[in-house]
Amino acid sequence: MKIRIKSDSGRLPSYESREAAGMDIRAYLKEDMILQPGERSLVPTGLYIEVTSGYEAQIRARSGLAIKKGIGLVNGIGTIDADYRGEIKVALINWGQEPFVIHDGDRIAQMVIAAYTKAELVEVEELSETERGAGGFGHTGV
Numbered sequence: 001m002k003i004r005i006k007s008d009s010g011r012l013p014s015y016e017s018r019e020a021a022g023m024d025i026r027a028y029l030k031e032d033m034i035l036q037p038g039e040r041s042l043v044p045t046g047l048y049i050e051v052t053s054g055y056e057a058q059i060r061a062r063s064g065l066a067i068k069k070g071i072g073l074v075n076g077i078g079t080i081d082a083d084y085r086g087e088i089k090v091a092l093i094n095w096g097q098e099p100f101v102i103h104d105g106d107r108i109a110q111m112v113i114a115a116y117t118k119a120e121l122v123e124v125e126e127l128s129e130t131e132r133g134a135g136g137f138g139h140t141g142v
Helices: 063-069
Strands: 004-007 023-026 033-035 040-050 055-060 071-073 078-080 088-094 100-102 107-115
Touching: 023 040, 033 040, 033 088, 055 088, 063 071, 078 088, 088 107
Parallel strands: none
Antiparallel strands: 004 040, 023 107, 033 100, 040 088, 055 078, 055 107, 071 088
16 A cells, blocks of 8 residues: 655654564654653654545554653554644653653654544444443453
């Protein structure tokens, strides 16, 4: 699949291993950015994409930053819709205990291209019964 992309920095997202599902995306900064513990901020990437209809670009945390530095995404996973044409900005949060410095070109997130299906909602009075029923969080044990 081909995705049209524009980059202000000249750096494109890249797959860092042969079987990687996500492409690393980098910060595009004029000066370093510091995220204090508990602080959140939109980090620019200088990237603009044109996703094919029926697909989305998912912006996800990088596992290494998450476990080593406590850096994650405020919204868990961000979605870039097929009709969005603005700059991709990453909503990072510092869950760690130390300030985190972001430099221009640092890998800050990953992007996965995924197909989706539009659902047709059908309102009903009742849902079908299942063995699980309404059992929710932890209903099968810890």
